[in-house]
Amino acid sequence: MGKNCDEKTCNCKKGVSRRGFFSSVGAGAVVLATTGSFAADSPSKVLEPDSTTPITLLVNGRERRILVEPRWSLLFVLREKFGLTGAKAACERGECGSCTVLIDDIPRYSCLTLAVEAEGLPITTLEGLMKGEELGPVQQAFVEHDAFQCGYCTPGQIMAVEGLLRHTPDPTLDQIRRGVSGNLCRCGAYKNIFAAAQKASELKRGGGAK
Amino acid sequence: MLPNFKYVRPGSVEEAIDHLTSEGARVHAGGTDLLGCLRDNVFGALKVVSINALDDLRGIRQTPDRGVRIGALATITQVENHELINERYKGLAMGASEVASPQLRNQGTIGGNICQKPRCWYYRGEFHCIRKGGNLCYAFGGENQFHCIFGSDKKCCIVHPSDIAPALVAFDARVRVSGHKGDRLVPIEKFYVLPGEDVERETVLEAGEIVTEIILPPIIEGTRSSYRKVRARRSWDFALAGVALALVLKGGKVESGRVVLSGAAPVPWRSHTVEKVIIGQKLDSKTITRAAETAVHNAEPLAKNSYKIPLFKAIIEEELTKIAIG
Amino acid sequence: MKASDKPYYLRGIPVPETPAPGKELHPWKETHVIGKPLSRADAYQRVSGAAIFPSDTLLPDMLYGAILRCPYPNALVKSVDVSQAERLSGVRAxxxxxxxxxxxxWTYLQGSSTKLFDPHCRFEGETVAAVAAETPYQAWDAVQTISVQYQVLPYTVDERSAIEPGAPKVHQPGNRVGQPEKYQRGGVEKGFSEADVVLEQDYRTECELHTPLELHGCVAKWDGDQLTIWESTQGVYGVQSKVAQVLALPLSKVRVVGHYIGGGFGSKLQPGKYTVIAALLAKAAARPVKLFLSREETFLSCGNRPPSNMRLKAGVKKDGTLTALQFSVTGTGGAYPAGGVSLVDWLIRDLYTCPNVQTEAIDIFTHTGPARPFRAPGHPQGSWALEQMLDALAEKISMDPVELRLKNIPAFSQARDGNPKYTTTGLRECLETGAKTFGWREALQRVRESGRAGHIKRGVGMAACLWVAGGGGPPSTIIIKLFSDGSANLNMGASDIGTGTKTVMAMVLSEELGLDIDRIQIENADTGTTQYATPSGGSKTVPTEAPAVRAAAVHVKQQLLAMAAEDLKTQAANLIIKDGEIVAASDPSKKIKITDVAGLKKRGVLVGVGYRGPNPKNKVTNPFGAQFCEVLVNTRTGEVEVVRFVAAQDSGRVMNRLTYENQVIGGITMGIGLAMTEFRVLDKNETGKLCNKNWHDYKLPTALDVPSDIVSVPVELEDSEANSTGAKGLGEPVTIPTAAAIANAVYNATGIRVTTTPINPVQLSLLLSEAKIKG
Structure with missing residues (x-):
């Protein structure tokens, strides 16, 4: 994909996954693609209030059909309907980051995302970073550097770091700090989170893991 | 928790506009501001109209005249990192980089950002304030440390929360507004509404109108730009004071340009007084000091925000000095 | 983990000698597991999503609860009409x-009593009604349709005006919470007359809110008359007793489970009305109910660190001898007695040697949410005043501030009756080690030499502290089960609130029995299955629980050795445990594998019970600390960047270097919040309502507000008296001196003494510009 091409007209869109949209500008910089788009030729979607409508969510590589009310947040559906409690509810107003998931490989607050708005887009939660029962590299690094205390903001921190590293594999300390600056940790383990992110970057690059 | 609403996701701009003309309809782009307002019951919504299927509203590209067109659905992260914007409209990229948090920049759109609702805690809280149809601005006699020093028109003393809009004003961007009667291009400076004109709205958008794109004019040779923001904490915070600069320097002198303040007024506040002082002048320390003094000359601080006077002086001085050095 | 991957200290752990039954345990002379930087015993659970926090609980057929709260700071509920709510779809109770x-x-401190749904709402956010519905959305819909008629009454929310004549009364007798609390030793007037320098200054710390990440709340479920509650709490037994008391149930019928908790910081030491409300809703609907508050509700009703208005007058001689300290504080615990000024004066009374001290603390009722203990109650506030005062005195007598503190190190607790000695006091070592690690003198010199050039000024500052508690004490009961395969179960009532309690306890067991940590299963924080424990807080969990764990482990060992003695036909006193085997000390060829001990095989499990013994008589156990920091100040805008921190803490033995470090980092981060970003804003003029009840308007420090350069230097004094582990509390002292150290550094950089928190550009830009005008 060319550096400044418009996603809509760019040929490189064809035949590649959404991840192919990402381009980078300059060393270490990140360009994140639009957080997905619905096919323009699909008919209008309508969900009536106070009633539920089936939608399909693509969570951790699995298609899951679910009846939702239009107002249900993605966080609510993940936690209370799918039992994926890795994403945590803490403010439900986009101010703390404990609900962070990757949508299209980009960290977003699932509390400020309507479930219906995530339809058809690949969603990754903390559970999706596991390989069976084995921890992913970011999770391992968090263990090693004791990058948490109570552990409640931790899933969100891990997802923020995961999202950062998917686009910036070898971040500077400043990039790391900015990368997790949308995730509050009241226990105050930030310093260890920075160290864990650095370690995770090494693990990912060294281990060839995604 | 969010209240009940109907949700529609139309496939065309025309359809979206149709939906938005109906009573109680609200537009959903990134959703970050809308859902927050609905949770706080700042306003209700009978129908939420998602424009996220409108792929025409995405993307950032160069226009034939070497300006830049930013689709309303471009995310703030995309604006922040776009090469063309970083190369030519640095102040805009800097503004985008100062917005909220990474996740909100990934999700929030530029269209949503320039249309966002004020962050005043009375407006967002359980206070029936004048902007919500009440008859009182609680901030005037209340907790106004984060409120405005210009442009309240003695009616409402919110500050405009955007970090992007001041930069867009500095670059003289235009906003394409689409509605039933067709499109219109509004200079962003004219896009915002002061409390004196209409205290219950922030922009000139009429019912059923949406922002579809933002057009940056071609950059003038010699333009230097920046955005500087001071905040109470270093992430996820709005400006206590901010300044966007886009100045054209030729032969050591400021030939033209704009100085726009954030955190100062209910709208992005163009400081004509500073512009007057610096245009045609060399940016030497004397001019810079005078510009900084002038900036806050007519300010009307409230009981708890007089700190904004020295703060604006400080950042204007700092930023002009940086621009002068290059 | 493969056996070969194990760090050396987990391979064949040598085991300390086993005292004979009835003999007292003394702290280990040498440790092999304790003190090591081990990852947490439950790290996997916490990073994988496997940890089920109370708010993650999902039960079949579960409903969701929501509470209607009073929107006024003072109002009478005249009528409540729920008819519309009851008709809404999905509403079940x-x-x-x-x-x-x-x-x-519902009772508060000092016997102050009110109702679960009190018709007189004395603070914004008081409970009025509650709903259970099929989804939380429907529950909130229903809450909003409840129609309440309020008689809105005048309010007073600012403690500074609440004692003025004519202020609306929170309770009939008036707005003072009892008599002022007074303390005196010596005579301050005499002390001031002996001083070469006397300074007097007002200070204020703003109200801080705990806001742990996990919301307050619970899931409640009835099985007939048996109530089970999964609550986000620092102490399951505290919740059990309050719920049983309010609902008049036998303790045995209330089971409280709290395996994980997403932060508390004192605000979850006690249950809230929400716990009882959840139980009532579950009863009414005959279905389990999940009731977690909204974030906004937690700002209103789950406690705070009260604001403190302080005045301190201090006298010092030229040689640095403190001659007198006179201190007063007013504060508010809110609408009910809740310790509004509790312990604010403790550091003034006890941290430095001073013969003449007088303090007065006045607690005032206001129409605000009741306070709850907040990490080191009172101490950071008192430190903000005292440690800035020490800094100012040092400057006046041209003495290094570290030196001034070293001059006044107390050998005993002056403020306690009988002047008991500390079991250990590391204040001197903390100051000296901290200064050395930080490079204090050099840093001061650098600041002096950097001079006047540029508008970004560098500054350094320091502050010291002690924490009034931190020695722990009874009661605590621990049960350890050693299984026949040599693995063990550790059963403890205490919660691990994120400090690493479980990990530390597993390490104690590992140390004593030579077990690998990964062979230990921990069962904790469940009144149905674990032993009585007091809530985790007050920096007392490790010094309380660890000795009990050790005692239980030794109890297991004693039984095991007795059994092995039978197998080996020798005396138990002759046996030691080494590399998983029991060996006769006199004849190493006489040995038996633990798993081969006949008694163990036959019984299947060996049970050891340990109790926390009493603390030493006539001694006090307190942790001490000193922190040093460096800041950069933009003297035009008032922006402050904290560049680095060094913390030297005396908390006795370091139990786990990794979790120790983490506490220090966390305490400093929280102290940065107090110093620089956090303050509650009440709309005191017009409505009395809370303006900033969310995390955008109430600002916690973010990743960009804290330095990545934080160094912790443990000052590990051997404490043979405190308890059998030699560990003292850590969680609280690490946050006490932080804010004052920052204020002192800002002064060092700018010459401006910021006496009110927070030091942010709002305040500092104005102070800087005023200073410029004054010249």
Missing amino acids: VITGSTPGADLK
């Missing part, structure tokens, strides 16, 4: 104060 069984008494 609605309760108010007039619902049968819901007219319940």
Whole structure:
């Protein structure tokens, strides 16, 4: 994909996954693609209030059909309907980051995302970073550097770091700090989170893991 | 928790506009501001109209005249990192980089950002304030440390929360507004509404109108730009004071340009007084000091925000000095 | 983990000698597991999503609860109409104060009593009614349709005006919470007359809110008359007793489970009304109910660190001898007695040697949410005043501030009756080690030499502290089960609130029995299955629980050795445990594998019970600390960047270097919040309502507000008296001196003494510009 091409007209869109949209500008910089788009030729979607409508969510590589009310947040559906409690509810107003998931490989607050708005887009939660029962590299690094205390903001921190590293594999300390600056940790383990992110970057690059 | 609403996701701009003309309809782009307002019951919504299927509203590209067109659905992260914007409209990229948090920049759109609702805690809280149809601005006699020093028109003393809009004003961007009667291009400076004109709205958008794109004019040779923001904490915070600069320097002198303040007024506040002082002048320390003094000359601080006077002086001085050095 | 991957200290752990039954345990002379930087025993659970926090609980058929709260700071509830709410789809139960069984008494401190749904709401956010519905959305819909008639009354929310004549009364007798609390030793007037320098200054710390990440709340479920509660709490037994008391249930019928907790910081030491409300809703609907508050509700009703208005007058001689300290504080615990000024004066009384001290603390009622203990209650506030004062005195007598503190190190607790000695006091070592690690003198010199050039000024500052508690004490009961395969179960009532309690306890067991940590299963924080424990807080969990764990482990060992003695036909006193085997000390060829001990095989499990013994008589156990920091100040804008921190803490033995470090980092981060970003804003002029009840308007420090350069230097004094592990509390002292150290550094950089928190550009830009005008 060319550096400044418009996603809509760019040929490189064809035949590649959404991840192919990402381009980078300059060393270490990140360009994140639009957080997905619905096919323009699909008919209008309508969900009536106070009633539920089936939608399909693509969570951790699995298609899951679910009846939702239009107002249900993605966080609510993940936690209370799918039992994926890795994403945590803490403010439900986009101010703390404990609900962070990757949508299209980009960290977003699932509390400020309507479930219906995530339809058809690949969603990754903390559970999706596991390989069976084995921890992913970011999770391992968090263990090693004791990058948490109570552990409640931790899933969100891990997802923020995961999202950062998917686009910036070898971040500077400043990039790391900015990368997790949308995730509050009241226990105050930030310093260890920075160290864990650095370690995770090494693990990912060294281990060839995604 | 969010209240009940109907949700529609139309496939065309025309359809979206149709939906938005109906009573109680609200537009959903990134959703970050809308859902927050609905949770706080700042306003209700009978129908939420998602424009996220409108792929025409995405993307950032160069226009034939070497300006830049930013689709309303471009995310703030995309604006922040776009090469063309970083190369030519640095102040805009800097503004985008100062917005909220990474996740909100990934999700929030530029269209949503320039249309966002004020962050005043009375407006967002359980206070029936004048902007919500009440008859009182609680901030005037209340907790106004984060409120405005210009442009309240003695009616409402919110500050405009955007970090992007001041930069867009500095670059003289235009906003394409689409509605039933067709499109219109509004200079962003004219896009915002002061409390004196209409205290219950922030922009000139009429019912059923949406922002579809933002057009940056071609950059003038010699333009230097920046955005500087001071905040109470270093992430996820709005400006206590901010300044966007886009100045054209030729032969050591400021030939033209704009100085726009954030955190100062209910709208992005163009400081004509500073512009007057610096245009045609060399940016030497004397001019810079005078510009900084002038900036806050007519300010009307409230009981708890007089700190904004020295703060604006400080950042204007700092930023002009940086621009002068290059 | 493969056996070969194990760090050396987990391979064949040598085991300390086993005292004979009845003999007292003394702290280990040498440790092999304790003190090591081991990852947490439950790290996997916490990073994988496997940890089920109370708010993650999902039960079949579960409903969701929501509470209607009073929007006024002072109002009478005249009527509540729930008819519309009851008709809404999905609603399964609605309760108010007039619902049968819901007219319940609720008590605060000092016997102050109110109702679960009190008709007189004395703070914004008081409970009025509650709903259970099929989804949380429907529950909130229903809450909003409840129609309440309020008689809105005048309010007073600012403690500074609440004692003025004519201020609306929170309770009939008036707005003072009892008599002022007074303390005196010596005579301050005499002390001031002996001083070469006397300074007097007002200070204020703003109200801070705990806001742990996990919301306050619980899931409640009835099985007949048996109530089970999964609550986000620092102490399951505290929740059990309060719920049983309010609902008049036998303790045995209330089971409280809290395996994980997403932060508390003192605000979850006690249950809230929400716990009882959840139980009532679950009863009414005959279905389990999940009731977690909204974030906004937690700002209103889950406690705070009260604001403190302080005045301190201090006298010092030229040689640095403190001659007198006179201190007063007013504060508010809110609408009910809740310790509004509790312990604010403790550091003034006890941290430095001073013969003449007088303090007075005045607690005032206001129409605000009741306070709850907040990490080191009172101490950071008192430190903000005292440690800035020490800094100012040092400057006046041209003495290094570290030196001034070293001059006044107390050998005993001056403020306690009988002047007991500390079991250990590391204040001197903390100051000296901290200064050395930080490079204090050099840093001061660098600041002096950097001079006047540029508008970004560098500054350094320091502050010291002690924490009034931190020695722990009884009661605590621990049960350890050693299984026949040599693995063990550790059963403890205490919660691990994120400090690493479980990990530390597993390490104690590992140390004593030579077990690998990964062979230990921990069962904790469940009144149904674990032993009585007091809530985790007050920096007392490790010094309370660890000795009990050790005692239980030794109890297991003693039984095991007795059994092995039979197998080996020798005396138990002759046996030691080494590399998983029991060996006769006199004849190493005489040995048996633990798993081969016949008694163990036969019985299947060996049970050891340990109790926390009493603390030493006539001694006090307190942790001490000193922190040093460096800041950069933009003297035009008032922006402050904290560049680095060094913390030297004396908390006795370091139990786990990794979790120790983490506490220090966390305490400093929280102290940065107090110093620089956090303050509650009440709309005191017009409505008395809370303006900033969310995390955008109430600002916690973010990743960009804290330095990545934080160094912790443990000052590990051997404490043979405190308890059998030699560990003292850590969680609280690490946050006490932080804010004052920052204020002192800002002064060092700018010459401006910021006496009110927070030091942010709002305040500092103005102070800087005023200073410029004054020249």
